[in-house]
Amino acid sequence: MKKTLSFVAVTLLLCSCESGTHQSFKTDRFGIDIDNRGYITGMWNLTRESRNFSPADQPSPLLSLYDEDLKRYYYPQKAHYSGGKYRLEYENGSVATVALDEKTKYFKLKLESLEPRNGIDGIQWGNYYTNITNLLGEMIGVARDTSAAVGYAIGALALDDNTIGGESRFTSETGPSGYIAHTPDPVNHPLPLTLHEGQQFTMGGDGINDVAFYNRKESYFRILYGNTAFVDCNGRINIRYHSRDRRKGKMIYSPEGNPIFQNNEPNHMMRQDVPGVDFIGSSIALWGSPDSTALMEVIQDIVLNEGLPYPTFQGKWVKDPTTFMPDLCTYGGLMDSVASYAKQMGLKVIHTYDQPFLHADRGNGGFIDGPRHEKKRYHFTDKDLSTREYADLLAKEDLILGRTSISNSMAPGTKDCSPVPSDSICILHRRFLMENLSETDTMIYIDDPTHLEEIACWEGHSPELNMVKIGKELIHYLGVTKEKPYRLMKVTRGYWGTQPAAHIKGDAVDKLQPTVGGAYAGLIPNLELQDELARHYADICKNSGLGMFDYDGQEFYFHTGFGGYGVKRFFRNMFEQAKKHGLPDIRFTGATLSEGSWHYQSTWNVGGGLNIYDVKKRVWGSTTSQGKDLRDVTYANFFPSSFGGNFPITAESTVEDYEHIEATAIGYGCTYAFRIGQKDVESCPQKYAIFNVVRTWEEARRADAFPTHIRKMLQNPALSWRLEKKADNSGWTLYQMENGQKGRSFDLCENSKQ
DSSP states (O other): OOOOHHHHHHHHTOOOTTTOSEEEEEOSSEEEEEETTSEEEEEEETTSOOOOOSOTTOOEESOEEEETTTTEEEOEEEEEEETTEEEEEETTSOEEEEEEEEOSSOEEEEEEEEESOTTOOEEEEEEEEOOOOSEEETTTTEEEEOSTTTOEEEEEEEOSTTEEESOTTOTTOOOOOSEEEOOSOTTTSOOOTTOOTTOEEOOSTTSSOTTTTOOOOSTTEEEOSOOSEEEOTTOOEEEEEEEEOOSSOOEEEESOSSOOOGGGOOEEEEOOOOTTOOSTTOEEEEEEEEGGGIIIIIIHHHHHHTTOOOOEETTEETTSGGGOOOEEEEESSOOTTHHHHHHHHTOOEEEOTTSOOBOOOGGGTTOTTOTTOOOOOEEOSSOEEOHHHHHHHHHTTTOEEEEEEOTTOBOTTSTTTSSSOOTTBOEEEEEEBSSOBOSSOOOOBBSOOTTTTSOSOTTTOOGGGOEEEETTEEEEOOOBOSSSSOBBOSOBSSGGGOOOOOBOTTOEEEEEOBOOSGGGOOBOBOHHHHHHHHHHHHHHHHHHOOOEEEETTGGGGGGGTTHHHHHHHHHHHHHHHHHHTTOOOOEEEESOOOTTTTTTOOOOOOSBGGGTOBTTTTBSOSSSSHHHHHHHHHHHTTOOEEEEEEOOOOTTOOHHHHHHHHHHHHHHTEEEEEEEEHHHHHTOTTHHHHHHHHHHHHHHHHTTOOOHHHHHHHTOTTOEEEEEEOTTSSOEEEEEEETTEEEEEEEEOTTOOO
């Protein structure tokens, strides 16, 4: 393997590990230098001669410590390496032992001990600073330079659930929102003089309507969906993961560290204890690779070797671009021909979006149509079928049935919400009654009013969801008096159908964490109950036959106060329960994507229509910037982009439109929720030709027939294409179309060289 001259020079100058000023480590394509203070001072591409990717003015601490009470970081002062382990000494007197294992394709770092702790609540890997300024992978933590001249990426992955993306100083862990100023290409898309790199901005709209969030179409505005990576004032990308001692609950202010709307002001929350969950054992994989091989050769290697989640679809890892495909997304409520449409197009998933939102309700035992499947919700011309019956019918054709669910929202009338609420609902604050309370009293006196004036849930602050729980009764209120005797104001007893009851002095008054209003209204579970809801979703798959979920309100997994840890914990429980049932990996999309769900999530088919992609104008989002924003996020984080719910086949649909849709989808690595309504499809004169277009392109995608240079051409909206399968089935011919006529052509075959 060819090394850079700089890396060789540094290596030759090394003395023994006791007396040298640097220690060097290498994988088959990445090298790092660590100085005698415990800072990374060199990052090297070992596959070709290149620059040092570690900025000279900003070395990277191997491991940082954080004291939440003092709000202070401690960085290593002295480092000693011996026997595969670093001993790192800190100003506060703490000493950390970090194992550093040189794997073939990555470095494995693991915190083995920290003694004495001396007030340390959390540890942070990094920040690992790079001088890469191109693509910011803020969810999984990657800095990518995709230019032809450099073509290199540096990143990290958490190897345990309690290690999550972000910085220790943000104790809420809710994750970011809004935009930053960052241009991936300062030559062609320079920042205006009024902006600087890393400058933060709020979302657009009113802070409630999720479509209106996306309001900055300029290429130098980058929406954020994670904080595992960020940029400095020069646009240089840094990477950071952290882990926390969760054994003792903490008062947090959530969300934290982001520009926000007034109606999304943060809330105070007493985060619960999590016995046995600590930062000792925290581990990450640090890697570098040519960008073109990073996902399928390096990240996949890390995932497999370290036992990270590895969900599959059609026998392949869901991150493999050859698994990307549209899912049918139904409307209109008539199902006679939908399975036939899917088979004719070679697609596998029927997401029945025309069914009502599915709420998590452990009371049904996973039998969402009743214990004998008596609810017949799927309508055909000559019959109606239950979910189980329709799922079994589809399974015979190797098709998967899906539904939209409101994630962990415990809606009114479900087992854990009402009329008898669970004692495991997520609590924001616990106060106590100062006077006995009869069944009809509305004067509720409490011991402490602190934070009870806040409208529960930072997301939208829905007043109708502001409530406390006393015993088994839910009580709505708005406001609290500021002077003694403290009491709740505007009280409604027996809320959401619960039973008003007498309560005695000293009883707990628990302010509850809700979701948001409207169809999403519900209460959030604590971590232990959320574990049960996760297993319940797998039970639904076993007992009712579903194999795909669209988790609307997916951000509610953050509302327990644990950020990515809570998300990982939910999906780990769901997937493990499905495995116990002997089920295939559950395919899911949802309202968001995060570092916590990245490993498990198959697609992100959110939004849609002209907000995402306008096929007539051939632009990413003609009405909002949602298409551009989500495309940039997903691509930078090695995740499939999406057109959202889009492109219904109607009487006006043309073959040319779908040739363009499929070409663009494959060029960018996109999936989409393909809107299908039976009556509209049957009105289309070109329906069979459109089916053939989709099938041809998708078969070629699964065969890995599109080399990189072809995919780049397919991204050009000014070009039109036609793909035809060769008569001898030896491959495909791609034609560039000009004025409706075939122009230059390209022969494609299975497993084309990338």
